[in-house]
Amino acid sequence: MNLKIAVLPGDGIGPEVILQAKKALYAIGEVYNHEFVFEEALMGAVAIDKTGSPLPEQTLNLCLNTDAVLLGAIGDPKYDNNPNAKVRPEQGLLKLRKELGLFANIRPIKPYKALIEASPLKREIIEGADFTIFRELTGGAYFGAKTLNEEGTHASDLCEYSEEEITRITHLAFQSAQKRRKKLTMVDKANVLETSRLWRKVVQKVSENYPDVKLDFLFVDNAAMQLILNPKQFDVILTENLFGDILSDEASVITGSIGLLPSVSLGEKNALFEPIHGSYPQAKGKNIANPIASILAAALLLEHFGLTKEANVIYKAVEKAIEYKVVTVDLKPDSKFGTNEVGEFVSNFI
Amino acid sequence: MNLKIAVLPGDGIGPEVILQAKKALYAIGEVYNHEFVFEEALMGAVAIDKTGSPLPEQTLNLCLNTDAVLLGAIGDPKYDNNPNAKVRPEQGLLKLRKELGLFANIRPIKPYKALIEASPLKREIIEGADFTIFRELTGGAYFGAKTLNEEGTHASDLCEYSEEEITRITHLAFQSAQKRRKKLTMVDKANVLETSRLWRKVVQKVSENYPDVKLDFLFVDNAAMQLILNPKQFDVILTENLFGDILSDEASVITGSIGLLPSVSLGEKNALFEPIHGSYPQAKGKNIANPIASILAAALLLEHFGLTKEANVIYKAVEKAIEYKVVTVDLKPDSKFGTNEVGEFVSNFI
Ligand SMILES: CC(C)[C@H](C(=O)O)[C@@H](O)C(=O)O
Ligand SMILES: CC(C)[C@H](C(=O)O)[C@@H](O)C(=O)O
Numbered sequence: 221m222n223l224k225i226a227v228l229p230g231d232g233i234g235p236e237v238i239l240q241a242k243k244a245l246y247a248i249g250e251v252y253n254h255e256f257v258f259e260e261a262l263m264g265a266v267a268i269d270k271t272g273s274p275l276p277e278q279t280l281n282l283c284l285n286t287d288a289v290l291l292g293a294i295g296d297p298k299y300d301n302n303p304n305a306k307v308r309p310e311q312g313l314l315k316l317r318k319e320l321g322l323f324a325n326i327r328p329i330k331p332y333k334a335l336i337e338a339s340p341l342k343r344e345i346i347e348g349a350d351f352t353i354f355r356e357l358t359g360g361a362y363f364g365a366k367t368l369n370e371e372g373t374h375a376s377d378l379c380e381y382s383e384e385e386i387t388r389i390t391h392l393a394f395q396s397a398q399k400r401r402k403k404l405t406m407v408d409k410a411n412v413l414e415t416s417r418l419w420r421k422v423v424q425k426v427s428e429n430y431p432d433v434k435l436d437f438l439f440v441d442n443a444a445m446q447l448i449l450n451p452k453q454f455d456v457i458l459t460e461n462l463f464g465d466i467l468s469d470e471a472s473v474i475t476g477s478i479g480l481l482p483s484v485s486l487g488e489k490n491a492l493f494e495p496i497h498g499s500y501p502q503a504k505g506k507n508i509a510n511p512i513a514s515i516l517a518a519a520l521l522l523e524h525f526g527l528t529k530e531a532n533v534i535y536k537a538v539e540k541a542i543e544y545k546v547v548t549v550d551l552k553p554d555s556k557f558g559t560n561e562v563g564e565f566v567s568n569f570i
Numbered sequence: 571m572n573l574k575i576a577v578l579p580g581d582g583i584g585p586e587v588i589l590q591a592k593k594a595l596y597a598i599g600e601v602y603n604h605e606f607v608f609e610e611a612l613m614g615a616v617a618i619d620k621t622g623s624p625l626p627e628q629t630l631n632l633c634l635n636t637d638a639v640l641l642g643a644i645g646d647p648k649y650d651n652n653p654n655a656k657v658r659p660e661q662g663l664l665k666l667r668k669e670l671g672l673f674a675n676i677r678p679i680k681p682y683k684a685l686i687e688a689s690p691l692k693r694e695i696i697e698g699a700d701f702t703i704f705r706e707l708t709g710g711a712y713f714g715a716k717t718l719n720e721e722g723t724h725a726s727d728l729c730e731y732s733e734e735e736i737t738r739i740t741h742l743a744f745q746s747a748q749k750r751r752k753k754l755t756m757v758d759k760a761n762v763l764e765t766s767r768l769w770r771k772v773v774q775k776v777s778e779n780y781p782d783v784k785l786d787f788l789f790v791d792n793a794a795m796q797l798i799l800n801p802k803q804f805d806v807i808l809t810e811n812l813f814g815d816i817l818s819d820e821a822s823v824i825t826g827s828i829g830l831l832p833s834v835s836l837g838e839k840n841a842l843f844e845p846i847h848g849s850y851p852q853a854k855g856k857n858i859a860n861p862i863a864s865i866l867a868a869a870l871l872l873e874h875f876g877l878t879k880e881a882n883v884i885y886k887a888v889e890k891a892i893e894y895k896v897v898t899v900d901l902k903p904d905s906k907f908g909t910n911e912v913g914e915f916v917s918n919f920i
Contacts, residue, residue: 310761366764373733375768383723411660414716418725444820470794
């Protein structure tokens with residue numbers, strides 16, 4: 221197979237972890253005779269520094285014209301505590317999601333056997349947990365109108381949803397549930413928010429097409445609690461953009477490290493693969509960042525294009541790295557292995 | 571001391587747990603020579619059923635003219651899955667918060683020694699955790715304009731904040747931090763939301779009055795993770811309404827049961843005390859609901875009026891109940907004790 225992949229290393233540890241993902245893909249390409257062509261482009265703080273824009277035209281065009289996008293991480297603290305910054309790295313990511321129409325962000329959550337002890341949760345709580353979060357990614361308060369009055373004393377964010385936006389991701393979530401344990405949990409705040417009530421109505425309507433899937437509803441406050449009290453109750457979770465942002469990071473604790481989780485963002489025509497962790501600027505250049513989430517993002521990419529066997533080899537390699545404790549310090553505080561060594565182990569295994 | 575207390579038992583298990591809180595207050599009154607006068611009124615689904623309104627005029631007037639409000643719980647599933655319901659129990663609670671000007675909801679989180687094993691989190695993660703969440707309660711998406719178009723295909727919720735709304739709760743949070751370990755963590759989503767950027771700016775400004783308090787910032791997705799990974803890092807958490815709703819329920823897992831946590835909501839002139847759990851309709855009338863959160867809400871009420879010694883007696887009684895395992899099934903699955911027995915134990919101890 222020939223694939224043209226746009227690579228956006230981004231900020232902080234982004235470039236170092238993405239390098240390991242590329243190494244894994246190169247190794248797969250060699251062994252299984254595929255041609256992966258990578259084209260790098262700027263996004264995030266690094267793009268602002270070099271071009272003034274967090275998502276330069278050129279980067280967007282590249283992404284629109286490749287088979288897939290592989291993203292590292294974006295964000296820089298110099299923008300976070302400056303409420304007056306006019307341009308911010310995150311705007312690049314949000315614009316990219318919007319322009320590529322990536323309306324569904326999908327994050328599988330499943331603890332690794334060898335890492336069960338690394339979780340802050342007790343073994344009996346997480347052993348056997350296995351669920352997927354479907355987060356709507358191009359709507360809600362992320363993209364609604366924002367205001368700040370002239371005196372800078374009053375601000376607002378608008379959260380909006382249309383039936384159409386809800387319907388398309390709901391179908392994906394139900395289809396996934398059909399292939400899994402046939403349970404879908406819609407998370408919202410329908411006792412307070414009008415948009416949540418619309419979500420509930422639309423999801424109920426769509427559910428009629430999937431009579432074999434059991435649908436239930438949870439308020440987001442309760443869901444945040446249930447994820448920790450009893451994560452095994454979940455199969456597929458469906459939720460809007462901001463709730464999904466919060467719950468999927470929270471759910472990462474089940475696996476013991478956010479450094480292990482990849483996600484895919486899907487649109488009608490495009491797909492973007494990324495680790496769910498941030499740019500972790502304190503770790504930049506220190507060879508301590510965990511590359512596994514990035515490498516697994518590459519595996520999700522292979523799966524997306526039907527290369528299941530190849531993806532499984534990567535999953536296997538990662539499992540072995542974890543089993544042999546070839547992992548970074550987030551997973552083993554006294555580890556002697558760094559970003560590079562973990563990446564090498566994985567690509568050598570392939 | 572003479573106190574006139576409005577009691578709103580509400581829905582589901584509300585009435586049964588509130589009864590135990592009243593029993594504890596009666597016992598305190600007898601032993602320490604205070605006169606607590608309770609006046610009951612309707613709120614929630616039960617008020618809709620009887621009067622058509624979730625917060626009848628009479629209830630509101632009573633609350634405006636008493637020293638404090640003691641609330642059970644409100645909510646009924648018959649409204650949750652009916653997106654077309656015109657009146658909902660929650661509207662009563664939101665209106666009450668607004669009309670009484672209860673802008674700060676304060677939830678202390680601290681695990682009980684005897685219950686550490688009941689938490690889904692490992693002992694070493696939670697032992698020693700001790701923090702308080704300050705949640706803004708009368709602003710944000712809860713109270714902003716809501717729209718639903720005529721066809722019912724498009725909805726919106728507006729999240730709004732003003733400098734003034736942020737300033738007043740921020741002062742309370744800093745003052746609390748000064749009396750504690752002098753650390754305040756502001757939780758927001760300033761990389762995406764305009765209101766969060768306003769929060770950050772205002773909190774930074776207010777912080778100049780509290781140079782002895784260390785201020786830091788966390789994005790809400792990260793905060794949802796950090797609460798579980800390392801809850802001991804927190805002292806005072808400050809956040810807006812919806813984030814506070816999610817994070818404070820999530821944080822309840824640290825104590826092993828949401829049935830243990832009370833909260834106080836403060837305004838300029840009024841104060842409302844309640845368990846943080848919901849109306850738990852499945853348990854209604856079964857004598858299985860945990861009354862401790864309600865009883866502790868009564869203790870917070872005593873503290874609020876300077877009756878620290880009396881409050882401490884209740885804390886002590888609750889600790890003993892837990893130590894002797896006179897607890898409900900949520901804390902001990904094979905427990906023979908019910909709501910009533912736990913309440914009796916506590917008031918007898920006083
Ligand atoms: C960087 C930020 C804008 C982003 C989000 O909130 O969507 C991130 O947290 C994520 O989840 O991908
Ligand atoms: C019942 C509901 C409206 C309420 C809220 O969201 O504020 C509850 O969850 C709470 O936290 O007090």
